[in-house]
Amino acid sequence: MTRPLPSRRCFFGLVSGLAMTAGLLGACSRGGQDASEVVVSFNDLSQPFFVAMRRELEDEAGKLGVKVQVLDAQNNSAKQIADLEAAAVQGAKVVIVAPTDSKALATATDELAQQGVTVISVDRNIVGAKTPVPHVGADNVAGGRAMADWVVKTYPAGARVVVITNDPGSSSSIERIRGVHDGLAAGGPTFKIVTEQTANSKRDQALTVTQNVLTSMHDTPPNVILCLNDDMAMGALEAVRAAGFKPDQVKVLGFDAIPEALARIKAGEMVASVEQNPGQQIRTALRQAVAKIKTGAAPKSVSLTPVLITSANLAEASRIAEVK
Secondary structure: OOOOOOOHHHHHHHHHHHHHHHHHHHHHHOOOOOOOOEEEEEOOOOOHHHHHHHHHHHHHHHHHOOOEEEEEOOOOHHHHHHHHHHHHHOOOOEEEEOOOOOOOOHHHHHHHHHOOOEEEEEOOOOOOOOOOOOEEEEOHHHHHHHHHHHHHHHOOOOEEEEEEEOOOOOHHHHHHHHHHHHHHHHHOOOEEEEEEEEOOOOHHHHHHHHHHHHHHOOOOOOOEEEEOOHHHHHHHHHHHHHOOOOOOOOEEEEEOOOHHHHHHHHHOOOOEEEEOOHHHHHHHHHHHHHHHHHHOOOOOOEEEOOEEEOOOOHHHOOOHHHOO
16 A cells, blocks of 8 residues: 655654754753754855854844854755754744745745744745745845946946856845846847856856856857856856966956955956845844844844945955955
């Protein structure tokens, strides 16, 4: 007799139960004293952007005198859903989440809302939830548009452009791509995207993608490579250099303005990176979370305006002090 497959809700309930059990056992091993009213779930703490955001979070938590539990979804939507369900069972009152996938978490956040848990998204928003999720983040469409506007201004006669996208399915990727496409389209038909591929926000994957692109287009290389995060831009820069091209032959732009990218801009190896201030995002979200717990004030969406950082305004980058 063939048994029916469990429903999605049942499946994630089982996964959640396992995660909850592990979490509770961990709490017992530490004396049961680490239950946090605020839980923060990052989609992938291997990415430099979210490492920086976590550091800012912990600094702000210290200033506010609150205890925060940090979770790493490891770019796995099923794990992130299970983590959030377990956090609710363990008593979280507010969950701040940078989602792995903008749509995948909609049902989970609705279930949290039904349990009285407030959800705030950062960096990437949540789409399709019945209970609207307030979002604190940069305007990613405007960020992508800023990259494209730079291309149009720098190459008035037109340009061949490669776009290397970040995490498929995330709102940040969808919105940055839209901004790039809109900006290049506004420049006219001489601005052509010759290839668009994902490197999943990973440096090594961007290195491989760029190597393949430059090999296939060696006689007519792209003018510009737009990388939708800085870690991928580092991989693209390495491939450009290894292929024998100079920085002014194939120009690379990134997104996030991490210190490594700022150093490359300062050295003239990289053209620009979009600043979206992860510190301001997470600090704002945490302040709203604390206000919700203490006063009942409902969190509100906050949209931050991104800035294209070049050599001309390098001193304005929020993390310039970290450049060695």
